[in-house]
Amino acid sequence: MPLPRTDSLVTYPTGSVLEQATVLSTTTWSEQPVVLTDLTPFHPVDPRWPDQGTDLGILTSAAGSANLVQATIGATDGSELFVGDHVTVRRGTAGWGFVVAHVLPSDGPVPAEGESVMLAVDAVHRAALSAGHTACHVAALALNAVLADRWRRPADTDGLGNPDFDQLAITSSVIKPFAAVDTYRLGKSLRKKGFDPTDMHAALPAIADRANATLVRWVTGGAPIELEISGPRLTDLRTWVCRLPEGTQRIPCGGTHLSSLRELTAIGIELSYDAVGSELVMTTSATPAGRG
Template sequence: MPLPSQDTRVTYPDGALVASTRVLHVAATGNGRNAVITEATSFHPVDASWPDQPADTGTLRVRGVEHVVRDAVVAATDGESLHLGSDIPVRKGTEGWAFVVAHLIDADADIAEGDEVEIEADAAMRRALSAGHTACHLASLALNRVLADRWSKPAREDALGSPDFDGIAIDTSRITANGSVDRYRLNKSLRRSGFDTASLAVDASAIDHRAVIDQLDRWIASGAPVRVESDGDGLTDRRSWVCELPEGTARIPCGGTHLGSLAELSAVLPSFALLDDAGTPVLEMTTEARPRH
């Protein structure tokens, strides 16, 4: 069976955990695993171009046998060969290329092209990662609001109209189970953009931590609904995180998974630390999401 010519159809943006689908292609990866490509999947994969949210965990069932999905990664094919993760040589959406989810399964698993399979993502891990990702967006918005008076020049705005410190200074972002870690470079480029880094570059306590917490508490108390909006069901279709906050609708481009409401959280608790990267100060925000049980 030839390599896929269309993007994988994904159902995880709507919260689906299970997908019944057909195997399109199986390829050896050379490390004791096979990459299994299916028509559709409920598995959120890790994307090497911005690997903020890790892949779902879970299983693939075929003919009554359950196989552990060791990892799930974004892959791409031009019809001739399959490229996994960081080996993808082109940008998403490049004409003539299909972007697919590769489920990495032990190479001795009896899975073949044309098999009808059921893919199931683990519910507990999905919820934990979704809580972490939703909390990450909330914390970034709260941080932007509290740091707004540090800008001396007009800056691009975030989803609620504050200067977008998060979007401008972000270096890396990692979603964890019930949390996230974001790192911001306080470099010359940021200073030239009009942001006052002086005190932050010396002591992270220059951030009004209490003000950030209070803002997050108010948003969580609102129980605002959360949804993922999508232009389509293909892997590369544009998607956004949308939250109906009291100040207005916040919309942030995002390919991850999320909770359905802020009522599912009891607290979002960020903490701040100052790091050094070869002489450049880096602000690290570690966010804890506490689910409501």
């Protein structure tokens, strides 16, 4: 059967962790079986900005059950499948479909094309990543707020009206279960944009304390969070919206999230410099409600 040239339908943005789906194609990538389905609840790694890691879970077919190795984004032109970093075409390119590639173990059961399969996401792992991702975005807003007085020129602002240090300086973000690690470059280009890092090293504990006090207030307030979804396809735009007392933040985001800060009892950050001293590292942790 040819590979699909249409975008996968995805249900993880609405919180789904279980779907029955039809196998459109089974193929291989790096000697591992890859299954493409008409729809999926699996959140895939996005190779363009791989902050949130793969969902875990099980694909069950008549051949048996297999634990997913990973779900990642692929692109096909109907004859060939490119996966992860190997995707070079832009989304929306005519004749190309963007798909969720379900990568299976090479020694496990593989479903047949056209078969109906059950896709079951590990809901506990998903919830932990959602907490980590939400905490990551909220912590970034707190960091923006406490660094606002270090900007000497007008800069792009976040939804709360603070210069958007997070977006202007970030170089990488890794979402973990109930945690996140963000790395920011404090180089010449950030200083040119107006950021003043003078004496920041000595000030880091005080900066973290102020951010953590803000986070206590925001988590206690239980801000609501929505994911606005423009359509059902993998490639449709999704926007993370968080309504905090100081304002509403709206950013494009392909990840999964909590629906309210009420689902947490705490978000906390730690700040440090990397060994060279040119990068600031923010480590964020989220404490789920009911977990002490």
